[in-house]
Amino acid sequence: MATFKRPHSLTDITLHYCPGCNxxxxxxxxxxxxxxLGIEGTTVGVAxxxxxxxxxxxxxxxxxxxxxxxxxxxxxGIKRVNPDNVVFTYQGDGDLxxxxxxxxxxxxxxxxxxxxxxINNAIYGMTGGQMAPTTLPGQVTQTSPYGRDVQTQGxxxxxxxxxxxxxxxxxxxxxxxxxxxxxxxxxxAIKKAFQNQIDKKGxxxxxxxxxxxxxxGLSPVEALKWLEENMIPYYPLGVYKDxxxxx
Amino acid sequence: MEEKVLMKGNxxxxxxxxxxxxxxxxxxxxxxxxxxxxxxxxxxPKIGGTFxxxxxxxxxINMVYGAAGAGARVLTSSSSPGVSLKxxxxxxxxxxxxxxxxxxxxxxxxxxxxxxxxxxxxxxxTKGGGHGDYHMIVLAPCSVQEMVNLVKEAFDLADYYRMPxxxxxxxxxxxMMEPVSFGSYKxxxxxxxxxxxxxxxxxxxxxxxINSLYITPEELEKLVVERYKKYDTIIESEARSEEYxxxxxxxxxxxxxxxxxxxxxxxxxxxxxxxxxxxxxxxxLWPFDKKPFEKYSEKVKSFLTVEMSMGQMIEDVKxxxxxxxxxxxxxxxxxxxxxxxxxxxxxxxxMGGER
Numbered sequence: 001m002a003t004f005k006r007p008h009s010l011t012d013i014t015l016h017y018c019p020g021c022n023x024x025x026x027x028x029x030x031x032x033x034x035x036x037l038g039i040e041g042t043t044v045g046v047a048x049x050x051x052x053x054x055x056x057x058x059x060x061x062x063x064x065x066x067x068x069x070x071x072x073x074x075x076x077g078i079k080r081v082n083p084d085n086v087v088f089t090y091q092g093d094g095d096l097x098x099x100x101x102x103x104x105x106x107x108x109x110x111x112x113x114x115x116x117x118x119i120n121n122a123i124y125g126m127t128g129g130q131m132a133p134t135t136l137p138g139q140v141t142q143t144s145p146y147g148r149d150v151q152t153q154g155x156x157x158x159x160x161x162x163x164x165x166x167x168x169x170x171x172x173x174x175x176x177x178x179x180x181x182x183x184x185x186x187x188x189a190i191k192k193a194f195q196n197q198i199d200k201k202g203x204x205x206x207x208x209x210x211x212x213x214x215x216x217g218l219s220p221v222e223a224l225k226w227l228e229e230n231m232i233p234y235y236p237l238g239v240y241k242d243x244x245x246x247x
Numbered sequence: 248m249e250e251k252v253l254m255k256g257n258x259x260x261x262x263x264x265x266x267x268x269x270x271x272x273x274x275x276x277x278x279x280x281x282x283x284x285x286x287x288x289x290x291x292p293k294i295g296g297t298f299x300x301x302x303x304x305x306x307x308i309n310m311v312y313g314a315a316g317a318g319a320r321v322l323t324s325s326s327s328p329g330v331s332l333k334x335x336x337x338x339x340x341x342x343x344x345x346x347x348x349x350x351x352x353x354x355x356x357x358x359x360x361x362x363x364x365x366x367x368x369x370x371x372x373t374k375g376g377g378h379g380d381y382h383m384i385v386l387a388p389c390s391v392q393e394m395v396n397l398v399k400e401a402f403d404l405a406d407y408y409r410m411p412x413x414x415x416x417x418x419x420x421x422x423m424m425e426p427v428s429f430g431s432y433k434x435x436x437x438x439x440x441x442x443x444x445x446x447x448x449x450x451x452x453x454x455x456x457i458n459s460l461y462i463t464p465e466e467l468e469k470l471v472v473e474r475y476k477k478y479d480t481i482i483e484s485e486a487r488s489e490e491y492x493x494x495x496x497x498x499x500x501x502x503x504x505x506x507x508x509x510x511x512x513x514x515x516x517x518x519x520x521x522x523x524x525x526x527x528x529x530x531x532l533w534p535f536d537k538k539p540f541e542k543y544s545e546k547v548k549s550f551l552t553v554e555m556s557m558g559q560m561i562e563d564v565k566x567x568x569x570x571x572x573x574x575x576x577x578x579x580x581x582x583x584x585x586x587x588x589x590x591x592x593x594x595x596x597x598m599g600g601e602r
Contacts, residue, residue, distance in 0.1 A: 041450040044317070056456050062445035064316045065458040067339050070309035073301070077313025077321070078445065080297045081271060085317075085447050103309070106302035 007031035009040050009060045016054060020220025022210035023051060023119065025177045026186070027058055030090070030117060033191045034061065037198065043086045044078050046071040050092035051125040069100025072107035075114045086197055088115040094124045097133040097157045104159070111168030111202035115193045118159060121210040122231060129215030133157045136234055141215070156234070160207050164241035170196050171204035172241040176232060178209075178224045185237075201243060209235055249428040256391045257282035257324075257421040260350060260414065261290070263398035264322045266429055269348070270296035271321040273310035275303055275329060278362045279418040280352035283324040304329040308336030308349075315345040316457040318444030320402050324350035326418075327368050328359060330376070337411055338377025342459030344443075344474070346405035348398070349383075350414040352421040355582035363582025364418035364505060369559035372415050373533040380471050382478050383411040384485065385532040387503040391425035397530075399432040404485070407436045408477060415532060417555065419505040419584065478534075486536035489528040492518070496525030498597060499543055501564045502553040503529045506585060510553050513590035520591075522598055532560070540567035549573040549597060553590055556580050 006012065010031035017023045034040050040061055047055035049068035056063035066074040071089035079087045096104050096118050107114065123141055124130040131144040134156045138147040160172045171193055175186035186208055193204035209231050211223035218226055254262070261283045264272075272287040284300065291298040301307035307323050314321040325333060330351045340347060353368045355361035372385045384404050388394040394416060401412040445455050461467035489507075492514060493499055502510040507528040517524040527539045540550070549572050552561040558576045565574050577593040579585045 040448070042447040044445045044447060046313070053460065056458060060454060062447055062455045063457070064313060064445055065343075065456070065460055066312075067309060067335060070305070070312075070336070073306040073309035074313035074316075076299070076306075077271075077273065077310035077315070078317045079313075080299065080310070081314045081317035081319040081321075082446055102302050103306050106306065 007035045009034035011058055011060050013057050015058060017051065018214040020211060020213035020223055021051070022121070022177050022208070025183060026117065026119060026208050026210070027055070029183070029187045029190050030088070031059065032187065033194050036191065037194055039086045039194070039198070042084060043088065046075045046078070046087065046089040048089070048091040048095040050095045052090055052092060052119065053126065055090050069095050069098070070103055071095065071100065072103040072112065072114070072116065076107055076110075076112050079112065079114055083113070086115070086194060088117060088194070090117045091119070092125065093118070093120045093122065093132045093134040097159055101157075105163070105166070108163050108166050108203045108205070109168045111170070113197055113200055113202055115197050116203070116205040117190065118205055118207040119210050120159070120207050120235065121212040123212050123215045125212050125215055136230055158235065160205070160240040163205060168203050169205070169241050170202035170243045173239045174207040174209065174235060174237050176209040176227065176237055178227050182237070209237070249430055251426040251428050253424050254391060254427050255282055255422060255424050256394055256416060257352065258286045259391045259395050259427050260324070260398050260416070260421070261286035262429065263395040264348065264402070265290060265294065265296070267320065267399040267402040269320040269322045269402060270294070271314045271319045272297065273299050273301050273307040273314070273321070273323050274325065275301050275307050277326045277329045279354055279421050280324050280326050280350065282421070283350065304332035305336065308333040308340075311347050312336055312340050312343070312345060315340065315347040316343070316445050318441040318446055320406070322348045322350070324352065326352045326354045327356050327365070330368065330371065334371070334376040337383065338379050338381060339459050340411045341377070341381035341383060342379060343457050344409040345457065346409050346411070348401045348405055348412050348414065350416065353415065353417045355580065361582040362418065364420075364584060365555050365580060365582055366417060366504060366506065367556035367559065367580060368415070369532065369554070369556060372413055373535070373563070380475070382533055383413050384408070384481065384534070385413045385415050387415045387530060387532050388420065389504050389507045389528065391420070391423065392427045394420060395427055395429060396432050403434045403436050403438065406438050408481060415504065417505050482534040485531060486534040486538070487530040488536040488539055489530060490539055491526040491528065493525035493527065493539070493543055495523050496543070497523045497548045498551055498594060499525045499527055499547050500551045500553055500590070501527050501529070501540070501560065503532060503560065506553050506555050509585060509587055510590055512587040513594065516587060516591050517594050522594055524594055529560070535563040535567065537567035540564060544568045544571035547572055549575060551575045551577060551593065551597065553585060554578040555584055
């Protein structure tokens with residue numbers, strides 16, 4: 001009989017995330033994947049700057065902390081030195097899609113054989129709720145107090161759609177962890193993204209739409225509803241690129 | 248007799264790095280150091296190494312961070328504007344105690360500046376560049392041979408002290424060809440195994456974390472203070488300079504790199520004219536070798552700092568001389584190189600009243 005327990009690849013340290021934040025779920029899915037693939041001893045993670053900046057405390061494997069946006073470049077350095085390591089980055093939307101856009105796009109274009117976990121919650125969490133590159137049109141944040149005005153503040157970046165045009169990308173899939181069905185789908189996607197790397201297939205990115213109840217000013221339950229009603233329609237879930245074509 | 252080959256400074260730099268065991272190079276094209284990347288692009292694949300042309304200097308230095316953290320000997324090279332872009336990463340590398348070698352083949356600035364040789368990045372190299380309390384060892388060769396020797400040593404210094412080391416050249420040194428031998432360097436340092444590197448735990452050890460974030464100020468202060476104890480050791484044991492004709496000198500020139508060689512020519516001509524002039528040539532720009540300046544500061548009439556900048560090293564010379572003798576300056580900037588005649592004229596003006 002299976003017992004529910006903490007994955008071995010997740011350290012026994014209390015997460016610092018806010019109540020209702022989805023980071024905890026995604027951390028767990030990554031750790032379960034590392035356990036199930038038996039790669040804890042060869043995995044090296046790269047933590048971002050943003051809410052997940054302390055991710056190096058939570059994964060029971062070697063970790064490097066990158067400067068803001070630079071995780072794919074750092075991961076490239078690690079992977080080129082030890083190609084048999086499994087190297088993943090864990091990044092938020094400000095980190096991956098604003099300050100680190102160049103590093104993201106070029107690691108993808110090179111087909112760098114790494115796994116990228118991308119948390120898109122449409123806001124800068126750690127600095128207190130500023131507009132992100134993925135903030136929805138009309139969405140109120142600290143730096144779009146009248147709602148994101150696309151005339152002056154532009155449109156959101158659709159990362160999976162963009163990266164799916166690049167030949168170096170093996171897998172680009174957008175998921176969410178708002179209900180059990182989607183959590184199961186996300187787990188499958190994350191596992192595939194890691195397996196791709198083991199199979200030397202190239203760059204895999206899993207975008208996970210996530211909630212930020214604190215900075216959205218909503219309760220955890222309201223936040224899930226907001227994600228379903230606003231984010232998923234703008235950022236449709238699904239596989240945007242799969243070199244295998246088997247999905 | 249040791250075999251000598253005729254090589255461009257930039258290519259000799261690259262070959263020396265490979266001979267020092269460097270198998271990873273991450274860079275971005277910029278004049279006047281492009282031959283370093285070109286050499287690496289050609290040679291690395293032949294020896295199972297990695298040459299990667301990054302999307303920017305910012306990406307390149309962060310690839311260096313990752314590779315250094317993974318335990319490799321790694322090099323990046325650039326020129327002034329590119330080094331400004333790398334400075335963020337250098338601060339992170341210093342703050343995470345990672346070894347690597349960074350070459351700056353300096354050109355005129357600020358901004359895009361020019362592409363001719365300059366020394367106007369002295370402040371950036373020795374006083375920061377990036378943010379926070381940190382240093383890197385800065386080595387300033389004055390010939391292609393010394394470039395080769397110092398590049399090899401730079402990797403040992405980086406590994407030994409677990410910190411970034413910069414080779415500070417200039418467009419002249421990078422572009423000129425000189426006969427050079429590669430066999431003469433022997434490491435004097437016992438290098439420890441890199442047990443801290445993120446190579447995967449293999450489930451045999453506790454996880455390694457490469458990081459410069461310490462959210463508790465007490466903890467961060469303690470770490471920085473510890474790092475400064477290491478810097479004290481380096482100041483004590485690694486500061487290095489060359490003295491040339493200083494014993495009887497009335498004026499001692501302070502100059503490094505390319506302009507130190509030009510100064511030597513000026514000194515020979517000055518001596519022919521009966522002017523007693525010597526040279527202190529700092530080889531390590533950080534740590535700055537104060538000792539020869541302290542030794543001669545009460546013997547000379549004055550010092551003359553000659554630089555290919557508006558005067559940056561002169562601040563360290565003045566600190567070392569500590570008010571015991573006047574310190575004058577002669578320099579050209581923007582890619583202009585002072586000629587021996589110009590330096591001689593300055594020397595004659597300085598001695599003018601007494602002859």
